[in-house]
Amino acid sequence: MTHPTSVINVSHAGKKFGAKSVLEDITLEVQPGETFGLLGPSGSGKTTLVKLLSGIDEASSGEIHVFGTLMPKLSMLNRIGYMAQSDALYTELSALENLQFFAAIYGLNGSRRRQRIAEVMELVALSDHLHKRVDQYSGGMKRRLSLAITLLHEPSLLILDEPTVGIDPLLRKSIWDELKILNTKGTTIVMTTHVMDEAEKCHRLGMIRDGQLLAVDTPEALIQNAGKNSIEEAFIYYGGGQS
Numbered sequence: 373m374t375h376p377t378s379v380i381n382v383s384h385a386g387k388k389f390g391a392k393s394v395l396e397d398i399t400l401e402v403q404p405g406e407t408f409g410l411l412g413p414s415g416s417g418k419t420t421l422v423k424l425l426s427g428i429d430e431a432s433s434g435e436i437h438v439f440g441t442l443m444p445k446l447s448m449l450n451r452i453g454y455m456a457q458s459d460a461l462y463t464e465l466s467a468l469e470n471l472q473f474f475a476a477i478y479g480l481n482g483s484r485r486r487q488r489i490a491e492v493m494e495l496v497a498l499s500d501h502l503h504k505r506v507d508q509y510s511g512g513m514k515r516r517l518s519l520a521i522t523l524l525h526e527p528s529l530l531i532l533d534e535p536t537v538g539i540d541p542l543l544r545k546s547i548w549d550e551l552k553i554l555n556t557k558g559t560t561i562v563m564t565t566h567v568m569d570e571a572e573k574c575h576r577l578g579m580i581r582d583g584q585l586l587a588v589d590t591p592e593a594l595i596q597n598a599g600k601n602s603i604e605e606a607f608i609y610y611g612g613g614q615s
């Protein structure tokens with residue numbers, strides 16, 4: 373049954389690239405303030421699904437509504453923060469110039485823009501590197517800058533594709549703490565991850581394999597239903613041979 377207040381409502385969505393079916397009959401709802409994780413083996417369709425949710429790409433069949441609006445819809449960009457798997461940064465520019473560019477796209481100006489840039493760079497512990505050119509950033513720093521850009525316009529839905537790849541455990545924890553604070557304030561978060569301790573922090577998880585959503589539940593219930601002792605074992609069970 374469709375929940376009227378769902379942030380995300382996916383109804384029988386499929387995606388084909390030519391003759392190749394990459395997602396099949398996905399039905400899913402995400403509620404306000406939820407942290408929802410997508411887990412699945414490499415190539416299972418996680419990135420394809422989050423691209424459909426964020427309106428970067430369009431479903432071949434079925435429907436996706438975000439905040440009640442049929443996707444894709446350009447005007448939804450202001451409400452969604454999407455962080456892709458590979459960083460979309462202008463490497464020959466400084467971090468500040470990158471932030472200013474994206475702030476302009478989101479219509480952030482003047483003191484509000486300055487304030488948000490300072491806040492998001494503080495959040496990802498990059499305040500001291502604001503004026504550095506991005507091609508002098510490490511991989512993890514680029515990832516953090518991408519996250520900062522995603523948070524600039526305070527979106528009510530965050531869609532993060534492997535957000536903490538290349539980020540060391542200490543900083544990963546501080547980013548998670550911040551995501552949890554945003555979450556408590558009402559931001560809904562959808563993320564793909566391969567990191568098991570991150571998956572365990574999600575309220576609910578969707579297990580994807582070969583373009584199909586095999587199970588959606590709390591981490592505890594997924595572990596229990598698979599008859600396993602950890603999310604890692606459950607992941608292998610749902611993502612592999614179910615033995």
Ligand SMILES: Nc1ncnc2c1ncn2[C@@H]1O[C@H](COP(=O)(O)OP(=O)(O)OP(=O)(O)O)[C@@H](O)[C@H]1O
Pocket residue numbers: 389392394412413414415416417418419420421457
């Ligand atoms: N533009 C495209 N054209 C053709 N096939 C594509 C395209 N994009 C993705 N695919 C295919 O769709 C399948 C799912 O890819 P996707 O990137 O969604 O997987 P994933 O679960 O995110 O993988 P990973 O964890 O490795 O990032 C793969 O077989 C991939 O080759």
